[in-house]
Amino acid sequence: MLGGARARRARGPVRPYAGRVQMSELTALLTPHGLALLGDLGPISSTAEAAQAVSRLRAAGEAPDLVAAVVGQAHLRQKATAKFGEFASRMLFTRAGLEQATRLPVAARHAGRMRAAGLTRIADLGCGIGGDSLAFAGAGLTVQAVDADEVTAAIAAYNLAVFGADVTVTHGQAETSDLGVVDALWLDPARRTAGHRETRRVGAADYAPPLEWVFDAAASRPTGVKLGPGHDRAALPADAETQWVSADGSVVELVVWTGALARPGVRRAALVLRDGRAHELTAAADAPDAAVRPLGGYLHEPDGAVIRARLIGTVAQQLDAGMLDPRIAYLTGDGAVTSPFVQSFRVRETMPANAKAISRVLVAHGIGRLEIKKRGMDVDPAAFRRSLTLRGDAEATLVLTRAGGKHVAILADRVG
Incomplete structure (x- = not known):
């Protein structure tokens, strides 16, 4: 027993220990x-x-x-x-447990959805070091946490001990857990090899527990399934809500919500957490792409969660913008508008995407500090920077991309 959380061994095979701790x-x-x-x-x-x-x-x-x-x-x-x-x-x-843990502000939103759905007893299957369970218990939910690794389960028990009898931590397999008293599931299948330090990613066929079992369990009661944001969309349940989440500019997860945890009429969602605030787009299906248009006075880079959820067309409509290229996720328009779902840039000028032409423009503007972004071009920004002449106190953003079938360089300024 560790603190107030009860650690017990469940029946069934467990993954062997392999790691530094x-x-x-x-x-x-x-x-x-x-x-x-x-x-x-x-x-x-x-x-x-x-x-x-x-x-x-x-x-x-x-x-x-x-x-x-x-x-x-x-x-x-x-x-x-x-x-x-x-x-x-x-x-x-553990090192691996920290890398795979949900950020606490994101986990708090998971807990909030559970509470809003009227669910009170949660099984966290594949709890890791207890990040999501910490948020669930902190929201007043009763938690049954399970992890297949003995050391990880012991660490989770320590982290959750403050909640006493409201949390139990079990060393065991998700597939053999007794779920008779829970009314919702949180599933975070292991997407890396077992261990606590040096691990490697595995394909979906090797997730633990297996995805077939995970989605069968998710069909039986309200469930949230945490997956990597790049998971194959074709392999997701058609009748579930799929929500991509980004935090401070990085897409951190995809959550599949089922049962009472899935919002009526919502099949695609992009949740953007930035500077302590949350913004969300929802839709019943992928949004149609916006029409392609020539580069205007402003360039917009959609958040990764919006791109993954395929809701770029929705944002384009909000900004009265179009696609810069049909295969590249940049929007452009003439309106001096922005949105929480994009990073916006005011266009200064365009030039051929070669170092000599770009350097002439940079020197003319006295630019010594340069942010380089690229999409649709096979170039290493760090190596490309070394080929440029940077001189002066001004700063700007250089966007290397494709427009009208050609590679172009766009010099721009960030819009707050």
């Missing part, structure tokens, strides 16, 4: 002395800081397993602040 290290850490050392150590953000901490603790006579655990956790806590904020300083992690 050993159970011996975790056992050494989960003592008053180990946790006190971790609390006193403070954040570690570099290899040099980690080496200094190891030397200091070993010189003080601390055991190797405990030193490895404490220093490793201090480093992971520092990295975890981007996802968990101040909560990271009170949590434990």
Whole structure:
């Protein structure tokens, strides 16, 4: 038992342990002395800081397993602040578990949807280090969390201990879990090989639990299924709501919602979280593409969630814009308007997409700081930058793309 969360072993086979965090290290850490050392150590953000901490603790006579655990956790806590904020300083992690964990603001929206649907007892199958369960329990839901890896389940139990009997953490398989008392499921099938440190992505056929079982379970009761944003759209259930989520400019997940968790009439959704605010587009189907038009006074780059959800046409209509090219996700128009669903740029001028022509324009404008964006061109922006002449105090954005069947360079300024 770890804290207030009950950790128990479920029947059935489990995935073998493979990774850096050993159970011996975790056992050494989960003592008053180990946790006190971790609390006193403070954040570690570099290899040099980690080496200094190891030397200091070993010189003080601390055991190797405990030193490895404490220093490793201090480093992971520092990295975890981007996802968990101040909560990271009170949590434990594995490297793989942190990489795969849902950001807390995103998980909070999952929990809010559960509550809005009137669901109160959630099974988090494939809970990892407990990120989504943390949000569910924090929203007042009762949670049954399950993970197939023993170390990961133990860490989840620690992270969720503050919720006491409202959360149980089980080491076991999703497929063999007793779901008799839950009224909704949250499923996050493992999309990487087992382990706690060095893992690799696997194809959909090798997800654990298998996608066939996942979607069968999702058809039996209200469910949210977290998948990678690039998941094959043709393999998604036709009668579910599919929601792509971006956070601060990065598309972080695709969620398939079923049953009472799917909104009536919604089959496609793009949720954009930026600067602490949420904006969403919803539709009953993919939006028709906007017509192609020549480059206007403004260029708009749709958010990745909008592109994945295929709702570019909806945004184009809102902005009175058209496609710059039928196969490239840039919009253009003459209106001085923008939207939370795009990044907008005011066009200065266009030129051939070669370094000499671009450099002449950059020098003429005194541009020394340049953001380079590209779509539809096979070019490495970092390498291309080295071929340009940058001189002066002004700044701008250079867009390398295709328009009218030709490669073009567009010099522009960001619109707030």
